[in-house]
Amino acid sequence: MTTVPTVTLNNGVSIPQLGFGVFQVPADETQRAVETALQAGYRHIDTAAAYRNEAGVGAAIAAAGLPREELFITTKLRNGEQATAAEAFEASRQALGLEVIDLYLIHWPVPSQDKYIDAWKALEKIYADGGARAIGVSNFLPEHLERLLAATDVLPTVNQIEVHPTFQQRELAAATRDAGIAVEAYSPLGQGADLTDPAVLAIAQAHDATPAQVVLAWHLAAGTIVIPKSVDPQRIAQNLAAVDVRLTDAEIESLNGLEAGARTGADPATAAFTQM
């Protein structure tokens, strides 16, 4: 079985550095995809209330029958529920069939609705009560982190942000790490778009690896937590095996050079999916 390295978060909790994301996995396919991932050896699953597939993740966890302490399950607070985070958390717990969530994140700051400070205070209470082993944020820009840190008590453990070779967000990642917060890369493959870059293909050929393994190995070498998504059983297994790919410094430099400002998701400064 593949051994996935862990990252120790700022509250001492360990998170497997490579996990399995389920954004855009249809609700009725989620149980199968997550069961496939657990069989392949993933122990870290990343979902969100907004993905509408927490129940499928929960069904896969129940069917797998693995010891609970071997699993690391992340879910996220829906933007439209920032004023009612305690209730939203209960709904996620129920859908997942879990007493304790390993990591609970504020999904987006949504500055236009100006509720993330109150939401964070609710997450602090969830954490203090033992409902979540760790709490964190997602899509927070430096100004949102600064405000949160000044106004609240518990330091977020992670900031889950879009990072991949053609959209590296180096300043945001550095500001996150400087604050003692771990960087977790979402859309780590650029939603597949970074996998056809000639530099990625050349490195893949040199290692007899897949392009996705090369990109994931680049993230892992940077110490970033990474959560690729796939519904394809072969890709699910191949992506996990990226933990065994070691890139040279020159290869890492070559991938560092692919920055192209190619954001695939929304800009957190303006994103306001309050229906999510």
Ligand SMILES: NC(=O)c1ccc[n+]([C@@H]2O[C@H](COP(=O)([O-])OP(=O)(O)OC[C@H]3O[C@@H](n4cnc5c(N)ncnc54)[C@H](OP(=O)(O)O)[C@@H]3O)[C@@H](O)[C@H]2O)c1
């Ligand atoms: N916090 C946030 O706001 C946020 C936003 C976006 C994503 N996320 C999280 O991050 C996770 C990953 O991001 P993502 O799903 O946007 O994008 P991603 O993981 O970068 O890419 C997924 C895409 O790449 C394809 N793919 C996966 N492995 C492949 C391989 N080995 N070879 C070729 N193609 C491959 C997948 O297709 P197939 O499925 O057909 O294999 C899918 O189209 C999400 O599932 C979610 O958990 C969080």
